[in-house]
Amino acid sequence: MNERSWLTRGALALVLLFLLGPFVVIFVAGFSGDETLRFPPQTWSWRWIAHVFTVESFQRSLVTSLVVAFGSTLAALALGVPVAYALARSTLRGAEAVRLALTLPLVVPGIIVGLALLNHGVLALQWPVTPALLVGHTTLLVPYAVRVVSGSLANLRADIDDAAVTL
Secondary structure (H helix, E strand, O other), X not given: OOHHHHHHHHHHHHHHHHHHHXXXXXXXXXXEOOOOOOOOOOOEXXXXXXXXXXXXXXHHHHHHHHHHHHHHHHHHHHHHHHHHHHHHHOOOOOHHHHHHHHHHHHHOOHHHHHHHHHHHXXXXXXXXXXXXXXXXXXXXXXXXXXXXHHHHHHOOXXXXXXXXXXX
């Protein structure tokens, strides 16, 4: 390996340490058996890990996160797969414009989308929080679903579609 390769790998290791280090510290500190969380732990225990699942606010947060994750993924796939199929198999003149319009949510930072939904959806229109979260996450996931499925369909021969129709 050359010197540049070692520098690149070293820089990558430092970035990963910077990004993942706090999570590793918190994870390891969660196994502390002491009265307070401590890093490094003096004694080891499942006490704090088990305690997380007994706190009602953590339970509600976990359920909300799972509902939003699975709901927005299913909605994005339900919306994105047919669009990707139509874009991959159509010869319409506006197909590229549709593809471009679908990637526009990726240009806007997610925090802006979230703040806009909070301000206009939850506060102004009095939407419940979970449906607003589902709308926001689905909006951000649909472009990815369309891109990934479009990429797969581009490599799939059209005669395979015809054969599948006869099954």
